[in-house]
Amino acid sequence: MGHDGEESLATSEGEEELANDRRTSPPRDRDDESTIRGVKEEGAGASPKEESSTISQARSNSPETEQEYRPPLPPRPSNFGLLREGSYSPGSSLQRSKNTSRPHLQSTATTALSRTDIHTQSYQDGSRETFAASAQTTPPSKAIAAFGSIKRIKGFSGSEGGDSGSVRSYAPTLETGGDVESLLGEVLGASQESPAWRLHSTQNEAPDPFDSITYEDDETTVDFYREFDEISAVAADGENEEQLLNQWKSKRKHFLILSSAGKPIYNRHGDDNLISGYIGIIQTIISFYEGAHNQLKGFTAAGARFVVMSQGPLYLVAISKLGENDPQLRVQLEALYMQILSTLTLPNLTHMFSNRPSTDLRRPLQGTEPLLSALADTFTRGSPPTLLSALECLTIRKSHRQVINDTLLQTRCETLLYGLIVASGRLVSVVRPRKHSLHPSDLQLIFNMLFEARGVKAGGGENWIPLCLPGFNKNGYLYMYVSFISAYESIGEEEHERVNESGKPDDIAILLISANKESFYDLRKMRDALVDELEANGSMAIVRSAVRRGRPTATDIVPGTVLRHFLYKSRANVQFTMPSYEPSFTTLLARRRLLSLYHALHASVHAKNAHLKVHHCISRESISLAWVTPLFELYCVAGPQASRNALAQSANKVIQWVRKEEERVFIIGGAVSLNSLDRCTIYKKLTPPAARYSEQI
Amino acid sequence: MSSRVSTGARPGARFAQFKLVLLGESAVGKSSLVLRFVKDQFDDYRESTIGAAFLTQTISLDDATTVKFEIWDTAGQERYKSLAPMYYRNANCAVVVYDITQASSLDKAKSWVKELQRQANENIIIALAGNKSDLVAEHPDKRAITTADAEAYAREAGLLFFETSAKTAENVRELFTAIARKLPLEQAGNRGMRANPRQGVDLRPEAPGTQGGGACNC
Ligand SMILES: Nc1nc2c(ncn2[C@@H]2O[C@H](COP(=O)(O)OP(=O)(O)O)[C@@H](O)[C@H]2O)c(=O)[nH]1
Ligand SMILES: [Mg+2]
Numbered sequence: 042m043g044h045d046g047e048e049s050l051a052t053s054e055g056e057e058e059l060a061n062d063r064r065t066s067p068p069r070d071r072d073d074e075s076t077i078r079g080v081k082e083e084g085a086g087a088s089p090k091e092e093s094s095t096i097s098q099a100r101s102n103s104p105e106t107e108q109e110y111r112p113p114l115p116p117r118p119s120n121f122g123l124l125r126e127g128s129y130s131p132g133s134s135l136q137r138s139k140n141t142s143r144p145h146l147q148s149t150a151t152t153a154l155s156r157t158d159i160h161t162q163s164y165q166d167g168s169r170e171t172f173a174a175s176a177q178t179t180p181p182s183k184a185i186a187a188f189g190s191i192k193r194i195k196g197f198s199g200s201e202g203g204d205s206g207s208v209r210s211y212a213p214t215l216e217t218g219g220d221v222e223s224l225l226g227e228v229l230g231a232s233q234e235s236p237a238w239r240l241h242s243t244q245n246e247a248p249d250p251f252d253s254i255t256y257e258d259d260e261t262t263v264d265f266y267r268e269f270d271e272i273s274a275v276a277a278d279g280e281n282e283e284q285l286l287n288q289w290k291s292k293r294k295h296f297l298i299l300s301s302a303g304k305p306i307y308n309r310h311g312d313d314n315l316i317s318g319y320i321g322i323i324q325t326i327i328s329f330y331e332g333a334h335n336q337l338k339g340f341t342a343a344g345a346r347f348v349v350m351s352q353g354p355l356y357l358v359a360i361s362k363l364g365e366n367d368p369q370l371r372v373q374l375e376a377l378y379m380q381i382l383s384t385l386t387l388p389n390l391t392h393m394f395s396n397r398p399s400t401d402l403r404r405p406l407q408g409t410e411p412l413l414s415a416l417a418d419t420f421t422r423g424s425p426p427t428l429l430s431a432l433e434c435l436t437i438r439k440s441h442r443q444v445i446n447d448t449l450l451q452t453r454c455e456t457l458l459y460g461l462i463v464a465s466g467r468l469v470s471v472v473r474p475r476k477h478s479l480h481p482s483d484l485q486l487i488f489n490m491l492f493e494a495r496g497v498k499a500g501g502g503e504n505w506i507p508l509c510l511p512g513f514n515k516n517g518y519l520y521m522y523v524s525f526i527s528a529y530e531s532i533g534e535e536e537h538e539r540v541n542e543s544g545k546p547d548d549i550a551i552l553l554i555s556a557n558k559e560s561f562y563d564l565r566k567m568r569d570a571l572v573d574e575l576e577a578n579g580s581m582a583i584v585r586s587a588v589r590r591g592r593p594t595a596t597d598i599v600p601g602t603v604l605r606h607f608l609y610k611s612r613a614n615v616q617f618t619m620p621s622y623e624p625s626f627t628t629l630l631a632r633r634r635l636l637s638l639y640h641a642l643h644a645s646v647h648a649k650n651a652h653l654k655v656h657h658c659i660s661r662e663s664i665s666l667a668w669v670t671p672l673f674e675l676y677c678v679a680g681p682q683a684s685r686n687a688l689a690q691s692a693n694k695v696i697q698w699v700r701k702e703e704e705r706v707f708i709i710g711g712a713v714s715l716n717s718l719d720r721c722t723i724y725k726k727l728t729p730p731a732a733r734y735s736e737q738i
Numbered sequence: 739m740s741s742r743v744s745t746g747a748r749p750g751a752r753f754a755q756f757k758l759v760l761l762g763e764s765a766v767g768k769s770s771l772v773l774r775f776v777k778d779q780f781d782d783y784r785e786s787t788i789g790a791a792f793l794t795q796t797i798s799l800d801d802a803t804t805v806k807f808e809i810w811d812t813a814g815q816e817r818y819k820s821l822a823p824m825y826y827r828n829a830n831c832a833v834v835v836y837d838i839t840q841a842s843s844l845d846k847a848k849s850w851v852k853e854l855q856r857q858a859n860e861n862i863i864i865a866l867a868g869n870k871s872d873l874v875a876e877h878p879d880k881r882a883i884t885t886a887d888a889e890a891y892a893r894e895a896g897l898l899f900f901e902t903s904a905k906t907a908e909n910v911r912e913l914f915t916a917i918a919r920k921l922p923l924e925q926a927g928n929r930g931m932r933a934n935p936r937q938g939v940d941l942r943p944e945a946p947g948t949q950g951g952g953a954c955n956c
Pocket of ligand 2: 768769770786787811812813814
């Protein structure tokens, strides 16, 4: 069955590349892995073949293999006991799977991004870190002692060793044959029936958060709707503390940022007084490892995955019960770090801490908290652009976009570095100088600031914002002119206040970025000329109606399809497209489940040892598919009653649709696709500005 | 940016444009005052300003005189400090805001006043606004700075002074109107043509159909 699925899928493009990839990627993996191995263990097999066998032994739970694998870790059974509910299934399997698509979207140029993607091997940091975390390099006794003490403090389960072992075991299953999908389907089926399996799967695989969330059902549902509720301050008498702590613990996702000296910098939930104890513990754990010259990368405790990232003087910690894997969480932490750089610039940050290691960063970061929280909440709700590290564009005709591009070019002023038109978080048009790339991670920060946080809009006028775009240059500030234009101009005020399906007001933003802090009035003049011209040539009306129309539903795209939703990422363009969340995923929880499923699919096809490029996943609630070629990544979801064939057929239809619509849904060879500079006339016409940045704001 | 006074289309009608900057500690209510003035709105859960916001508002002083403010609402945060000169450099007037329930915010306001008197336009009009007066109306014990103290300081430093509430709109319009009245509409005529479009006062007659059109809330 799975075989059938694959065949029908393979009829379309990408088959050859897929085959190529299979041939070529193992050696690359070897390279990559040998570095990791150096840390981890010796002689774990000189060929992929051997490796698989080791792994399958691990899977069969042979004690010696376990020994061989994770000498420093406490025996496994005790871990089981420590794990609470079966709520945390994915951590195990996901933890190991590598996020190929971009452990490092933030600092990588768009071009580089797409290139790494194509080779399916950008495991560098993500994987190394995961390994380092799971395989303790400290002498066994020391490591065990560490775990012991942690356990006393917090009921630490120390199960990540188990995770890595079991995840490993996941890979060969997928490699063994063509019928990978059905195997996985059975596994998932079984996990739903037998409690033993469930327990096991808690540690092993079941990368199906739909399930993990469904299991707890109402409780989780309620929890998740309260996820974004503020936790009130601790009363003076401390009477409400316990209740607040329970509320704090019930959050499914936390982000903490602290200085390496242990000073709290940011936490998404609860005030400092409430969680200072936890901050202290986390800092102790992290510095214990640091002291042993061994960076702690992550661990699992009480059903939550903790991922730690150390960036210069900062520690960033993500705590997730949502089933995201380490690389996925790392991408999120990286984005938070980029936001901090965007506020301060790297030299400022470094300078403050080298002057005074005990610096309290809260003050210099004042006003940044809403931006960090907007990012954090986006991640908690689930964010396709973050998962895919790709941009979404507003779908309009190619010729219409061309007119807009030309208008931007005609009206551009001397000092302009980047000019962007963005409609409710989707890119409409960009101009940028030939020599400067535009980084998805920078755009993510900008979009977050404009469309998720409310501070800029709340200003009620035009805006002049100094900011550092770390992907562009982390050493200095740029200055961004922003003005919003209503997408409902002609319709009247009330409707303007309407928010679209993703909760963002449907506004069109004109962003003009310069390196010159005195250029506000020039850019303002340019904006006026630009908007006048766009109104005059009809472009504004086109953009407005595209915004109002919203995304088409899956059925609009493929009539009669079983698909409920899909994500299609064009790797070369570093862009993605998706249908509306209507009608199936309109609630917060439905959306989160969908995104969790996407996270799991994404993790499985990017798992390092999973050379499979098509992956099915069947659960009580859905049947889904991930399909990865060097050209694209497709993730699609259908209802549980849909057949795999129907799903595969629809997937093919989506591919056909994208091929037909490509120049509308993506900015092809456009300003975003930096690797195709020469195909893109828009650059050629643009004179690079004098790119100087002031060191200070 | 610049202030511009011009005789409009109507004989005897005057139109002037002035640059105004708001300064003060974070969260004292600068943005709230501006939004009350410009849009007659108030939001209890306002997120703090990022960078600076630029807004305009036009008011009529009398039948013959229209004043347009170009307003820079700055973020009060420390790290933006070095950008402040850019906003007040050519300002004709400034509103320095403190929160009457926060003693430290007046200190900050005083240091802004000092900086303006040292660095800004020589004849800049400065108004001191003690905001959130509604809070002490309900709970008088919340007040941290007495009216008398602030008033005495304002007199000494040569500032206009109002206690305002962006929430109830108390004294908001009065504040901006008082500033407009104090601006040098009269002398403007004597200053002559502008040397620099961003500096001084521009006296060119406003062509009908441009900004000369009166209270256009644009
Ligand atoms: N009660 C009351 N609250 C106010 C008043 N003005 C502002 N606020 C609140 O004070 C907070 C900070 O206001 P904001 O305008 O952002 O201050 P800014 O940082 O100086 O711009 C917001 O929560 C406002 O709702 C006021 O006159 N009365
Ligand atoms: Mg403000």
